[in-house]
Amino acid sequence: MTMLLVVAGLRGQSISDTSIDHLLARVQSNSDTIYVVNFWATWCHPCVAELPIFSSERLNTLKYPTKVILVSLDFKNQVDKQLIPFIQKKGISHEVFLLNERNPNEWIDKIDKSWSGAIPATLIYQGRTKAFHEGELSVAQLLDLINQTSH
Amino acid sequence: MAFALLMISEAFAQVKVGDKAPDFKLVNTDYTQLSLSDYKDEAGVILIFTCNHCPYAKFYEARIDKLHRAYAPKGYPVVAINPNDSVQYKTDGFSHMVKKGYEYAYLLDNTGVYKAYGASKTPHTFLLTRVNEGFKVAYIGAIDDSPQDANQVKVRYLENAISAVMAGKEADPNLTKAIGCSIKPF
Numbered sequence: 001m002t003m004l005l006v007v008a009g010l011r012g013q014s015i016s017d018t019s020i021d022h023l024l025a026r027v028q029s030n031s032d033t034i035y036v037v038n039f040w041a042t043w044c045h046p047c048v049a050e051l052p053i054f055s056s057e058r059l060n061t062l063k064y065p066t067k068v069i070l071v072s073l074d075f076k077n078q079v080d081k082q083l084i085p086f087i088q089k090k091g092i093s094h095e096v097f098l099l100n101e102r103n104p105n106e107w108i109d110k111i112d113k114s115w116s117g118a119i120p121a122t123l124i125y126q127g128r129t130k131a132f133h134e135g136e137l138s139v140a141q142l143l144d145l146i147n148q149t150s151h
Numbered sequence: 152m153a154f155a156l157l158m159i160s161e162a163f164a165q166v167k168v169g170d171k172a173p174d175f176k177l178v179n180t181d182y183t184q185l186s187l188s189d190y191k192d193e194a195g196v197i198l199i200f201t202c203n204h205c206p207y208a209k210f211y212e213a214r215i216d217k218l219h220r221a222y223a224p225k226g227y228p229v230v231a232i233n234p235n236d237s238v239q240y241k242t243d244g245f246s247h248m249v250k251k252g253y254e255y256a257y258l259l260d261n262t263g264v265y266k267a268y269g270a271s272k273t274p275h276t277f278l279l280t281r282v283n284e285g286f287k288v289a290y291i292g293a294i295d296d297s298p299q300d301a302n303q304v305k306v307r308y309l310e311n312a313i314s315a316v317m318a319g320k321e322a323d324p325n326l327t328k329a330i331g332c333s334i335k336p337f
Contacts, residue, residue: 041206043206044332044333045239045240046239046333073330075206075299076299102296102297102299102300102303103296103297103305103306104293104296104298104328104329104330105292105293105296105308105327105328105329106296108328108330109328115328116271116272116328117271117272117328117329117330117331118271118272118330118331118332118333118334119330119332119333120333135333
């Protein structure tokens with residue numbers, strides 16, 4: 001279990017690294033929770049524009065509790081200068097991980113074989129069931145995606 | 152609904168390895184029009200959909216320069232195509248492309264060539280080789296296995312593919328997954 005804690009920022013704000021394997025182990029572990037995993041980056045304008053949908057009240061009205069995990073593809077040297085200030089400024093309360101992977105050819109397919117590797121991309125996990133969407137989403141589309149895994 | 156249809160049509164448009172490479176005619180940074188068929192005296196073309204704003208494109212900029220210098224003399228010049236409309240990112244605009252002053256062609260795709268190739272992000276690389284009637288696709292995907300750090304590259308996917316085709320063999324792997332920024336087309 002390798003979770004590096006990158007401690008930075010004035011108030012001890014920290015972002016944890018995650019590998020794809022570690023992320024998948026986490027989101028496949030609990031079928032009573034709907035995991036909403038979004039791949040994004042502070043430098044990706046469409047990613048930033050869609051972030052508010054993950055705070056929609058509609059996510060609190062589902063049959064199962066939802067857990068949003070934002071996986072940032074920002075770069076290690078941007079964590080202090082860009083990622084943490086962004087999270088603080090936007091008041092993002094979701095869990096944020098920094099993706100710690102070197103070779104996209106090895107991990108993109110683990111998320112979804114149809115994924116071209118472009119962000120944003122959103123993944124829904126509930127237990128063993130999964131739904132994947134490449135590209136931006138509206139709240140309505142997010143709920144539709146979640147419906148694809150509901151049981 | 153329209154969004155879903157776009158995704159489906161793009162899935163069908165993706166060229167596969169072995170397919171004929173679609174020709175194009177686009178504006179170059181020297182203000183002339185350039186076609187793929189203008190390269191008919193070359194052994195092939197390293198076609199890279201890339202842009203100015205994307206951090207991944209920036210990571211690869213120096214490596215792409217090196218590829219052109221190494222392989223243009225061997226008959227495989229780089230041809231770069233920017234498929235982005237600069238509405239989303241001003242620095243993807245044509246004047247910024249011109250300022251780059253690349254040694255290789257850097258074309259503006261305002262006609263949807265990226266769709267004909269099935270390019271889905273920047274950078275997205277297609278190695279083309281000359282065949283009788285034009286060019287065919289020999290490799291699609293990533294330049295190497297380490298976008299963020301050139302010093303950590305272990306496998307040079309594209310260069311291995313070039314070596315293979317130069318030796319009359321098939322690229323293996325001929326398809327890899329690359330990370331990049333989504334395309335904002337005209």
